[in-house]
Amino acid sequence: MSLAKPKHIEQPTVLYMDGVSVSFDGFKALNSLSLFIEPGEMRAIIGPNGAGKTTMMDVITGKTRPDTGTILFNDEFDLTRYDEAQVANMGVGRKFQKPSVIESLTVFENLEMSLKGGRSVWAALTHKLTAEKRDKIDEIIGMIDLKERLHEEAGSLSHGQKQWLEIGMLLGQEPELLLIDEPAAGMTDEETMKTAELFKQLAKKHSLMVVEHDMDFIEALDCRVTVLNEGSVLAEGSLQNVKNNQHVIDVYLGR
Amino acid sequence: MTQDTLTKGVSLPVRGGPLTRLLMADAAGRRLVMALMALSVVVPFCNLVFPEGSIFHVSTYTMTLLGKYLCYALLAVAVDLIWGYCGILSLGHGAFFALGGYAMGMYLMRQIGDRGVYANPELPDFMVFLNWTELPWYWMGFDQFWFAMVMVLAAPGILAFVFGALAFRSRVTGVYLSIITQALTYALLLAFFRNDMGFGGNNGLTDFKDILGFDLQQDSTRAALFFASGIALILGYLISRWIVTSKLGRVLVAIRDSEARARFLGYRVEWYQLFVFVVSAMLAGVAGALYVPQVGIINPGEFAPINSIEIIIWVAVGGRGSLYGAVIGAVLVNYAKTYFTGAFAELWLFMLGGLFVLTTLYLPKGVVGLWAQMKEKFVTPGGPGSSSDSISQNQDKRQDDNDTGTNKAEGSV
Numbered sequence: 001m002s003l004a005k006p007k008h009i010e011q012p013t014v015l016y017m018d019g020v021s022v023s024f025d026g027f028k029a030l031n032s033l034s035l036f037i038e039p040g041e042m043r044a045i046i047g048p049n050g051a052g053k054t055t056m057m058d059v060i061t062g063k064t065r066p067d068t069g070t071i072l073f074n075d076e077f078d079l080t081r082y083d084e085a086q087v088a089n090m091g092v093g094r095k096f097q098k099p100s101v102i103e104s105l106t107v108f109e110n111l112e113m114s115l116k117g118g119r120s121v122w123a124a125l126t127h128k129l130t131a132e133k134r135d136k137i138d139e140i141i142g143m144i145d146l147k148e149r150l151h152e153e154a155g156s157l158s159h160g161q162k163q164w165l166e167i168g169m170l171l172g173q174e175p176e177l178l179l180i181d182e183p184a185a186g187m188t189d190e191e192t193m194k195t196a197e198l199f200k201q202l203a204k205k206h207s208l209m210v211v212e213h214d215m216d217f218i219e220a221l222d223c224r225v226t227v228l229n230e231g232s233v234l235a236e237g238s239l240q241n242v243k244n245n246q247h248v249i250d251v252y253l254g255r
Numbered sequence: 256m257t258q259d260t261l262t263k264g265v266s267l268p269v270r271g272g273p274l275t276r277l278l279m280a281d282a283a284g285r286r287l288v289m290a291l292m293a294l295s296v297v298v299p300f301c302n303l304v305f306p307e308g309s310i311f312h313v314s315t316y317t318m319t320l321l322g323k324y325l326c327y328a329l330l331a332v333a334v335d336l337i338w339g340y341c342g343i344l345s346l347g348h349g350a351f352f353a354l355g356g357y358a359m360g361m362y363l364m365r366q367i368g369d370r371g372v373y374a375n376p377e378l379p380d381f382m383v384f385l386n387w388t389e390l391p392w393y394w395m396g397f398d399q400f401w402f403a404m405v406m407v408l409a410a411p412g413i414l415a416f417v418f419g420a421l422a423f424r425s426r427v428t429g430v431y432l433s434i435i436t437q438a439l440t441y442a443l444l445l446a447f448f449r450n451d452m453g454f455g456g457n458n459g460l461t462d463f464k465d466i467l468g469f470d471l472q473q474d475s476t477r478a479a480l481f482f483a484s485g486i487a488l489i490l491g492y493l494i495s496r497w498i499v500t501s502k503l504g505r506v507l508v509a510i511r512d513s514e515a516r517a518r519f520l521g522y523r524v525e526w527y528q529l530f531v532f533v534v535s536a537m538l539a540g541v542a543g544a545l546y547v548p549q550v551g552i553i554n555p556g557e558f559a560p561i562n563s564i565e566i567i568i569w570v571a572v573g574g575r576g577s578l579y580g581a582v583i584g585a586v587l588v589n590y591a592k593t594y595f596t597g598a599f600a601e602l603w604l605f606m607l608g609g610l611f612v613l614t615t616l617y618l619p620k621g622v623v624g625l626w627a628q629m630k631e632k633f634v635t636p637g638g639p640g641s642s643s644d645s646i647s648q649n650q651d652k653r654q655d656d657n658d659t660g661t662n663k664a665e666g667s668v
Contacts, residue, residue, distance in 0.1 A: 085519075
């Protein structure tokens with residue numbers, strides 16, 4: 001199965017990557033990677049370790065500058081020109097593989113900090129908690145099931161709860177595109193399925209790109225799958241389709 | 256801050272001005288501010304009103320010593336603001352203290368006028384001694400008190416801004432930042448030692464006569480300086496407290512705990528670091544400016560790297576990340592220093608080092624955390640209880656919570 005390179009795409013895209021390459025000391029972490037995500041789409045990314053999944057997120061979010069290639073957000077902004085904070089404020093939220101919440105702040109404070117707007121130093125100094133913001137936090141807290149722990153330090157949460165809190169913080173940012181790195185890692189089966197449900201809900205309003213190893217989780221997401229290998233796209237299609245692809249079986253699933 | 260609001264529960268919405276709101280949720284800070292207010296009034300009062308020999312008399316020596324401690328305490332608050340809350344371990348904060356001190360010293364030098372040894376109305380003695388014929392441009396304006404006071408804030412502030420902008424924008428953090436702050440203060444030490452710099456070289460600035468027309472040797476002037484130091488410390492504490500209790504303070508904590516998270520939430524980490532670094536440098540400058548007229552001299556020794564390291568020890572001993580702990584730490588360690596350098600001078604540095612090691616090992620939250628630590632140990636049945644477990648877990652997590660490369664654990668020496 002060969003993949004036509006989407007040089008000129010007719011439909012609008014939230015994320016458009018074309019020919020993106022990054023190398024570290026001669027090692028090609030991304031090798032002419034091309035892929036695009038439509039508005040409201042959920043996409044799962046799988047691939048063996050070292051396939052370039054995390055590097056891909058790094059170049060999208062402005063952490064790493066690609067050597068070559070184009071990355072467009074909403075067909076308009078060239079993401080390679082901005083840094084992490086600017087990309088985040090444009091509407092790209094990112095969840096790390098290990099949960100990274102602010103451990104010494106409470107759940108509430110974590111969420112409050114994530115709410116859209118007020119990123120300047122002065123705005124932060126004069127920040128007031130309005131009823132509107134309170135409502136927004138209430139809404140998020142309902143989705144991530146942490147109501148009883150609202151005023152506890154985030155450091156005291158279980159691993160799965162931290163994952164959820166971090167997802168809640170992404171929602172607070174109100175991003176158009178969510179990049180999510182292995183959300184199900186360390187979750188119980190039940191939590192995993194709940195997370196999948198949550199993502200399906202989110203996909204109605206946001207675009208999601210989910211990196212995951214857990215095949216059950218991906219099956220539950222029920223979305224288009226892209227397989228990365230050695231820094232480029234190996235295959236793309238439905239999970240069933242991809243699973244039957246001989247290349248994919250050789251490099252990833254078969255092992 | 257009436258008695259009425261103080262007794263009400265903390266969780267109730269608080270009426271009253273911003274000051275009331277600031278202090279309501281801060282029992283320790285409230286006690287500290289009240290104690291400092293009382294001290295600022297009582298000590299000068301006892302010095303001036305009661306005659307020598309009365310048991311209520313506070314000697315001018317003691318008052319000046321306490322005044323020095325207050326300046327150190329303000330310096331410690333400044334360091335705690337950046338280290339305790341934002342994880343910026345500055346080992347060069349003595350430089351900002353010294354710059355504020357020099358700005359004040361320059362004003363005091365100009366105040367001497369023609370009463371110097373060489374009786375030159377324009378030039379300070381050391382310039383006459385160096386055969387300089389006119390005042391260097393950077394000494395202009397320092398005959399005006401207001402100008403000197405502006406420079407007390409501006410000199411450390413501008414240096415911190417330029418230095419911080421370069422460092423934070425290049426994302427220099429952790430140990431690397433600590434090392435370059437040491438280099439900064441050492442470079443300034445060497446520069447100020449040079450006679451050509453025009454700051455009195457090795458001898459620095461001294462032989463001050465008066466401030467705003469008041470004789471510095473007078474007890475009343477000393478008392479006023481003591482009072483001013485107390486007020487400056489209170490204001491410095493309140494400003495810092497205001498910053499750390501605002502959302503900005505929570506962003507600072509976020510930067511301390513997980514810099515990458517803060518960035519990906521859309522916060523420009525370097526601006527926050529820069530802001531708090533500049534504020535901290537200015538507070539340090541004010542501390543230096545109040546210190547100089549009380550001790551009567553400022554020389555390049557204040558830039559010595561060891562001074563800056565000592566500040567870190569004050570904060571660590573008092574309790575990092577609580578602000579009032581910094582005040583307690585600064586006073587405790589300096590009292591010990593005064594005592595021990597008198598009793599066994601040559602051992603002091605070893606004791607200071609030992610104190611730091613012991614604090615780091617056994618008092619991670621400093622003296623102010625001692626009570627909570629004791630309670631945990633004795634109240635929780637069966638030794639290390641659940642809560643202490645969660646604390647150590649937190650620390651472990653913090654060590655490895657970054658899969659994105661920027662490790663922030665180095666803030667804690």
